[in-house]
Amino acid sequence: MxxxxxxxxxxxxxxxxxxxxxxxxxxxxxxxxxxxxxxxxxxxxxxxxxxxxxxxxxxxxxxxxxxxxxxxxxxxxxxxxGDKDAADAVAAAYRDRGYDLGFGAVDLANRWRETEVVVQIDQPVAPLEALAEEHGLVVLDTGYAYHVTDPSxxxxxxxxxxxxxxxxxxxxxxxxxxxxxxxxxxxxxxxxxxxxxxxxxxxxxxxxxxxxxxxxxxxxxxxxxxx
CATH class of the missing domain: 3.40.50.1000 (HAD superfamily/HAD-like)
Structure with missing residues (x-):
């Protein structure tokens, strides 16, 4: 090498x-x-x-x-x-509007997250982006999930x-x-x-x-x- x-x-x-x-x-x-x-x-x-x-x-x-x-x-x-409280607020509001994060009840995708929230890629993204913007966050599409994350x-x-x-x-x-x-x-x-x-x-x-x-x-x- x-x-x-x-x-x-x-x-x-x-x-x-x-x-x-x-x-x-x-x-x-x-x-x-x-x-x-x-x-x-x-x-x-x-x-x-x-x-x-x-x-x-x-x-x-x-x-x-x-x-x-x-x-x-x-x-x-x-x-x-990152503002985990803001990300959690986005997730809660998303659920309140009738949507789901998409990872099941145990939700291993989010269970150990400390700064952001992720949503399954097959869930509606437009309302997620609107809610994220309200809380000063952005939605990042990695091709595998939508990440509600701090832009900094x-x-x-x-x-x-x-x-x-x-x-x-x-x-x-x-x-x-x-x-x-x-x-x-x-x-x-x-x-x-x-x-x-x-x-x-x-x-x-x-x-x-x-x-x-x-x-x-x-x-x-x-x-x-x-x-």
């Missing part, structure tokens, strides 16, 4: 997975043996990327909830950005926070992702790659786009640093 291998910031769903969101086992040795820092940057709640790092056997450096939650194990630091937090601000703890620069990083929630990450990273299944926003903001999709695209994205 090249001595010039950069630190890596990588999304999960649609980037390390197949089209059913199952982790592709081929990415495991790549991440496990990446010689530089790996930052897992996702829209999921913090337990999911923490568990992924734990089982991969890599340092737990994560950006969760689209930048709302940042954890850096090396400095034992946790940062939260994103994966780019998350990487800034990680770098502040590690005395690194975002421009040192290679970023790989597939969705509009990766766009701000792409803006601050030194090199950004959108896998070919990426949405229009991610594709427009990326430095390059892979020919392959999903985890195949990730493997293509990092291939120049593994030869």
């Amino acid at each position: 090249s001595s010039e291998t950069p630190p890596l910031a990588v999304d999960i769903d649609g980037t390390l997975t197949d089209d059913q969101r199952a982790l592709d086992p081929r990415v495991i040795p790549v991440l496990r043996h990446w010689p530089e820092r790996v930052v897992v940057a996702t829209g999921k709640a913090m337990p999911f990327p923490i568990a992924l790092c734990e089982f991969l056997g890599i340092g737990r450096t994560v950006i969760a909830e689209n930048g709302g939650v940042v954890f850096v194990e090396a400095t034992d630091s946790l940062e939260l950005v 937090a994103d994966k780019g601000t998350g990487l800034d926070a990680v770098c502040a703890h590690l005395d690194r620069e975002p421009s040192e990083f290679l970023a790989v992702g597939d969705s509009e929630n990766d766009a701000q990450l792409f803006d601050v990273a030194g090199e950004s790659v959108a896998v070919s299944n990426a949405d229009a926003t991610a594709r427009e903001r990326a430095d390059r786009i892979t020919e392959a999709s999903y985890a195949d695209g990730f493997l293509e994205a990092v291939a120049p640093y593994r030869e």
Whole structure:
């Protein structure tokens, strides 16, 4: 592997997975043996990327909830950005209007969230956006869910926070992702790659786009640093 291998910031769903969101086992040795820092940057709640790092056997450096939650194990630091009370108020008002978040009674998608609320992608988005605006929040469409989130937090601000703890620069990083929630990450990273299944926003903001999709695209994205 090249001595010039950069630190890596990588999304999960649609980037390390197949089209059913199952982790592709081929990415495991790549991440496990990446010689530089790996930052897992996702829209999921913090337990999911923490568990992924734990089982991969890599340092737990994560950006969760689209930048709302940042954890850096090396400095034992946790940062939260976002108005969870406002997000919960949006969810309550959405239910009061007869809509549903769409994840069932237990709702594992929201159970451990600390800064935002997510709504299933098949639920009506227009009333959700109107309610979010009333509370000073925005709705982010990741392609997998609607995230009611604070506009001041994103994966780019998350990487800034990680770098502040590690005395690194975002421009040192290679970023790989597939969705509009990766766009701000792409803006601050030194090199950004959108896998070919990426949405229009991610594709427009990326430095390059892979020919392959999903985890195949990730493997293509990092291939120049593994030869």
